[in-house]
Amino acid sequence: MVGSAEETCLAKTATSARVIALDRTTAAALRAHRERQRREREQGGPSHGDGGFVFTGPNGDPLNPDRLTRLFRDLIAEHGPPPVRLHDLRHGAATLALAGGS
Template sequence: MIALDRTTVAALGAHRDRQRSERRLHGESYSESGYVFTSTNGDPMAPDRLTRTFGKLIGEHGLPPIRLHDLRHGAATLALAAGVELKVVQEMLGHSSIVLTADTYTSVLPEVAHKAAEKTAAHVLKAGRLVPGTKRTRRRASTSKKRRGRKSRADRRVRTGRSSAHPNRQIGRPQRR
């Protein structure tokens, strides 16, 4: 079973209508092969005919030369770029192992790896805002409230050249006072 989008279903419906017209034209000589893509008399299409027709279409439209099989790779790559899960792509392609799908396609798409890194970072940052053991987020620390008349620690450090931390917590030589 293959899941298809509405546009593809509509295109296949139009194709089926054309086949019905061909069936009427050929009458009794039409062969009910059961295939979706057939010759005009209903016989199965020869594989090399499809390949030749595909090559002809590519040449007519000025596209770079690609093999018919490359469309399969293109579909998998586009699905991954659109955010389809790797397991779903594996099933679409009929791969026996998700490792084969991952090895073949994830190296092709650096943006997929970048998107994964961004999602992971967002998840970590979100988790960091949660109060441990709850689903509540921490309140943001207010940085705009400063005491009037007092210099901040950073301001005093610039003025004196010394850290405001206790001298025993200083790194390096203790400052003379």
């Protein structure tokens, strides 16, 4: 769990850590993304960060969560779907996972 771009921490309790099932498409997309990040690290040299984060800036450091929220809000405004917060997608995904038996 990421508290801020400068701080990372473990799950709140031992029982709150989770393993999640991913469909093949998502798993493949994440593997391809990890490979792109590996190539970026190679090109970036020793100053390029590698903290194991999925969402990183050009230097490999984790993105500030506010940046993702702003980007998502801009995409929603640009493309016109009903207003939704980025955090709402988390709840929607959890609902779909539960409905699918995960």
